[in-house]
Amino acid sequence: MVAHGPRRLVSLRSLLVRGAQAVAADDTPDHHVDRPYAWTHDDGSLTLAPEVEALDRTRVTQCALSRVCGVCAEPLRRPVAFVGTDEERARNAFHAPPLHQVCADALVVRREVAGAWTVTTTSGFEFVRPGRDEPETRPTFQPNSLL
Amino acid sequence: MAISDVAEYAHLTDEEVEQLGRELDAIRAEVEESRGPADAAYIRRVIRAQRLMMVASRVVMAVSAHDDRTRKPGAIAGGTVLGLAKILENMEIGHNVMHGQWDWMNDPEIHSSNWEWDTAQPAEQWKHSHNYIHHQFTNVLGHDNDVGYGVLRMAREQKWTPVSLGQPVYNALLAGLFQWGVALHDLDLERIRKMEKDPKELRRQLKQIYKKGSRQALKDYVVYPAMAGKHWRTTLAANAWANFMRNMWSYVIIFCGHFPDGALHFTEEELEDETRAEWYLRQILGAANFKGGPLLHVMSGNLGFQIEHHLFPDLPSNRYAEISVKVRALCEKYDIPYTTGPLPVQYGQALRTIMKLSLPNGMTSSNSPNPPPPEQENMIPLDRRRKSESERPTRREETGSWSRTARGAS
Ligand SMILES: [Zn+2]
Numbered sequence: 001m002v003a004h005g006p007r008r009l010v011s012l013r014s015l016l017v018r019g020a021q022a023v024a025a026d027d028t029p030d031h032h033v034d035r036p037y038a039w040t041h042d043d044g045s046l047t048l049a050p051e052v053e054a055l056d057r058t059r060v061t062q063c064a065l066s067r068v069c070g071v072c073a074e075p076l077r078r079p080v081a082f083v084g085t086d087e088e089r090a091r092n093a094f095h096a097p098p099l100h101q102v103c104a105d106a107l108v109v110r111r112e113v114a115g116a117w118t119v120t121t122t123s124g125f126e127f128v129r130p131g132r133d134e135p136e137t138r139p140t141f142q143p144n145s146l147l
Numbered sequence: 148m149a150i151s152d153v154a155e156y157a158h159l160t161d162e163e164v165e166q167l168g169r170e171l172d173a174i175r176a177e178v179e180e181s182r183g184p185a186d187a188a189y190i191r192r193v194i195r196a197q198r199l200m201m202v203a204s205r206v207v208m209a210v211s212a213h214d215d216r217t218r219k220p221g222a223i224a225g226g227t228v229l230g231l232a233k234i235l236e237n238m239e240i241g242h243n244v245m246h247g248q249w250d251w252m253n254d255p256e257i258h259s260s261n262w263e264w265d266t267a268q269p270a271e272q273w274k275h276s277h278n279y280i281h282h283q284f285t286n287v288l289g290h291d292n293d294v295g296y297g298v299l300r301m302a303r304e305q306k307w308t309p310v311s312l313g314q315p316v317y318n319a320l321l322a323g324l325f326q327w328g329v330a331l332h333d334l335d336l337e338r339i340r341k342m343e344k345d346p347k348e349l350r351r352q353l354k355q356i357y358k359k360g361s362r363q364a365l366k367d368y369v370v371y372p373a374m375a376g377k378h379w380r381t382t383l384a385a386n387a388w389a390n391f392m393r394n395m396w397s398y399v400i401i402f403c404g405h406f407p408d409g410a411l412h413f414t415e416e417e418l419e420d421e422t423r424a425e426w427y428l429r430q431i432l433g434a435a436n437f438k439g440g441p442l443l444h445v446m447s448g449n450l451g452f453q454i455e456h457h458l459f460p461d462l463p464s465n466r467y468a469e470i471s472v473k474v475r476a477l478c479e480k481y482d483i484p485y486t487t488g489p490l491p492v493q494y495g496q497a498l499r500t501i502m503k504l505s506l507p508n509g510m511t512s513s514n515s516p517n518p519p520p521p522e523q524e525n526m527i528p529l530d531r532r533r534k535s536e537s538e539r540p541t542r543r544e545e546t547g548s549w550s551r552t553a554r555g556a557s
Contacts, residue, residue: 061279061283062275062279062283065274065278065279065282065283066274066275066278066279067245067247067259067260067274067278068274068275075260075271075274076259076260077260077261078250078255078258078260078261080250080260123250123251123252123253123254123258124247124249124250124251124252124253125247125250126179126461127461128423129421129422129423129426130422130423131165131168131172131422131423131424132161132165132168132422132423132424133165144179144250144251145250145251145252145253147253
């Protein structure tokens with residue numbers, strides 16, 4: 001009987017600690033440059049440079065339409081950034097979804113080992129679904145107001 | 148109808164669907180190339196007019212409140228203008244800006260990332276539930292939560308339960324409280340009912356809604372009434388009237404977009420496999436327009452051109468009227484149904500569906516039109532391009548990290 005009070009206190013305290021830890025865990029973003037939202041890997045992590053082939057198509061569409069960043073999944077800001085090769089840039093058709101400028105910069109650094117990507121910033125973009133007779137089999141993004 | 152049957156339904160061969168797609172691409176390209184200062188001036192004019200209406204309504208209510216003779220007419224006039232201002236903000240400005248229709252202007256304020264609208268739903272949740280879920284999965288049963296908003300049975304394919312008997316009541320409540328129905332929309336009531344919703348995510352989303360919703364309620368039901376001093380009740384009633392007006396109007400317009408007879412529902416989620424042209428075709432078949440003058444169209448956010456909006460959700464809304472002439476001509480050329488009619492008729496059909504589907508299927512008849520009879524040469528089984536199993540998509544259930552961080556939930 002005597003032990004009841006303190007034990008209850010202890011459990012309450014541990015509950016509070018666990019609650020605080022849970023809240024702290026919530027603060028850690030689920031997605032960041034090492035686990036970009038639009039690129040899926042089996043273990044959820046990014047071990048090599050992000051490749052266009054590893055883009056998760058449903059997430060790319062989601063990012064495009066609900067206007068969230070393909071790296072951190074937070075709402076986009078202005079300017080919107082796209083990463084891509086010189087060829088993508090020259091054709092004004094990017095495969096990776098819209099990103100925050102800081103997320104794009106971080107991704108480009110990550111990617112350096114595999115080949116150069118540059119960042120293109122814009123205010124708006126067109127989301128173009130692939131057509132049957134086009135070489136593209138993935139949706140592309142066409143910046144329409146470069147910054 | 149299964150999505151893969153869409154082309155057969157329209158009696159089009161693959162080649163014809165692609166040809167239609169190229170013609171719609173051309174319409175799109177034309178608008179993209181020609182949009183410019185005149186369009187920018189349009190949206191700026193609408194925003195200025197909306198703000199003027201908002202200020203005028205508040206001034207009229209404040210000034211008229213202090214005289215017994217002017218108080219009541221002032222509240223009615225002020226409340227009505229405020230209601231119209233809210234309608235304009237939600238429909239022609241907020242909805243379209245959040246689609247990114249005006250991002251090309253490069254205006255930091257009129258941008259999909261920065262606009263927060265005058266309603267209880269947080270903009271971020273709207274961009275998920277509407278721009279993504281509704282526009283990508285339009286009328287796909289089990290995916291598009293706009294089919295009945297999780298409370299109404301709107302398609303005969305949806306299972307009838309005795310709960311459906313209450314539809315006339317749920318419908319009236321949804322209409323009158325539409326702002327709050329929309330506020331809860333991204334919670335996905337269907338998934339909550341099926342216990343599929345992550346409780347942590349639910350809590351965080353609720354917190355965001357609470358934050359935005361209480362700010363809205365504080366503004367209309369505490370701050371402005373308090374400014375009217377002892378006549379706070381009049382101002383409160385006028386604000387409630389304005390919100391009620393906006394609720395009823397946006398409910399009617401939204402229900403006219405996909406529930407009049409002729410707008411089709413789909414039952415298969417083979418979506419990422421669709422070509423752009425097939426996607427266009429599904430959007431045409433799933434949406435319904437209504438007819439009216441320019442003022443009606445502006446006050447309904449140009450959603451009377453629902454078909455055009457679904458084909459090109461991110462083209463500027465002031466261009467839908469001119470586009471609609473070309474889209475309609477294309478539909479005639481390809482013999483595809485183009486559903487339209489006067490607003491009261493369209494809403495009447497939606498309401499009839501709500502009433503009918505409160506009863507089991509066996510007790511009512513369907514108002515869905517039968518597909519037009521196919522021409523003989525098109526009776527040959529079409530070579531439908533089937534796509535790989537591995538590419539079969541699922542709807543992303545996550546709402547994005549913004550709801551999972553302290554920043555989003557605080
Ligand atoms: Zn980001």
